Amino acid sequence: MSNNNNASGNAFGVLLVNLGTPDEASPAAVKRFLSEFLHDPRVVDMSRWLWCPILHGAILPIRSPKVAKLYQSVWMEEGSPLLVYSRRQQQQLAALLDVPVELGMTYGNPSIRSGLDRLKQQGCKKVLVLPLYPQYSRTTTAAVFDKVAKVLKSQPEIPELRFVNQYYDHPAYISALAASVTDYWQVHGQPDYLLCSYHGIPKRYADLGDPYPEHCHGTTALLAEKLAMPREQMSMSYQSIFGREEWLKPYTEQTIADLAKKGVKRLDVMCPAFSVDCLETLEEIAEQCRETFLEAGGESFHLIPCLNDNPAHIELMAALVRQHSQGW
Known part of the structure; x- marks a missing residue:
């Protein structure tokens, strides 16, 4: 695809966009990150005059030191797992496509501002935004x-924009998930049961029209079909519940x-909504949920x-870019 960088500067x-991560595994850095994240009305839609005092008076002071300790338990030599794996994805996709990827x-x-700025500096007049969330929310x-x-x-001048909304049912995504499961089982053997755990959202958001649960169910059904897995040996659930209101169940x-x-002796869990391993998979699932299961x-x-940065995952991203950049 290298011919896209033509002389006309077109x-x-x-x-590539993911959620984000603290700059370091310290209470101060975690507090900065959580403050930005939990201030977003898309994430918490409570009235600001009610939410901000709760956030700054209770949640951030109490949660930041606790969450910092959790980050410390999964931090890699190169940094936060989410950022380390995302950087690898960026570099490998750029090499595969031979186009600027930020x-x-x-x-x-x-x-996001710095990413858009870097693309602009490379002469990109057109930008494909690829949020790494297979299921829309x-x-x-x-x-x-x-x-x-x-x-x-x-x-003053904005680029021509295209935006990938979701890819929960993309054949290359389902194939990549299925291959990751079968590859794992070839090495470690098969479980009694496979659970697909997705990040949760408040049930009220779905009631108001967020299609996320339908997308999660769609991915799980297609994956079960691809794996030829009996549904009595496979299901889905929602993790990372926060606050007091009801979330998806x-x-x-x-x-x-x-x-x-119920007698399941070996359980395998996968997290299809997460494009990279992060705190929610490496600590919440691999540590907390393991403990729950054994107890x-x-x-x-x-x-x-x-x-x-599995090659099949990079190929999926490349397929999405080729599909959504047609005519460019």
Whole structure:
């Protein structure tokens, strides 16, 4: 695709976007990150005059030191797992496509603004925004759109934009997920049960029209079909529940405990909504949920890694770029 960088300065570039991560595993850095994240009305839509005192008076002071310790337990030599794997994705996709590919995070660094600026410096008059969320949600994908629009709002000339809304049912995505499972099983053997755990959202958001649960169910059904997995040996649940209101159910931790109590001895869990391993997979699932499963009577618990920089995942991203940049 290298011929896109033509002499007329009409090049197109790709902005990969993920949620973001603290700059370091310290309470201060975590507090900065959580403050930006939890201030977004797409994430918490409570009235600001009610929410901000709760956020700054209770949540940030109490949660930041606790979450910093959790980050410390998964931090890699090169930095936060989410950023390390995202950088690898960016570099490998750029090499495969031979077009400018930059990385931006909805919250924290590198910012969406810096990613768009770098594409502009490389002469990109057209930008394909690829949020790395297979299943659309207002809390993730729409938040990326908002941030891109906010950045461009103050600029005299904006690039021609295209935006990938979702790819939950893309054949290359389902194939990459299925291959990651079968590859894992070839090495570690098969479980009694496979659970797909997705990041949760408040049930109210779905009731108001967020299609996220339908997308999650769609991915799970297509994956079960691809794996030829009986549905009595495979299901889905929602993790990372926050606050007091009802979220999408069933909840992952309760589901895992129930499976152990029903006699499942070996449980494998995968997280299809996460494009890279991060705090929610490496600590919440691999540590907290493992403990829950073993305490409830289970014997063996495995986290199947996210797609990360797996070649099939990079090929999926390339397929999405080719599909959505047609005519450019």
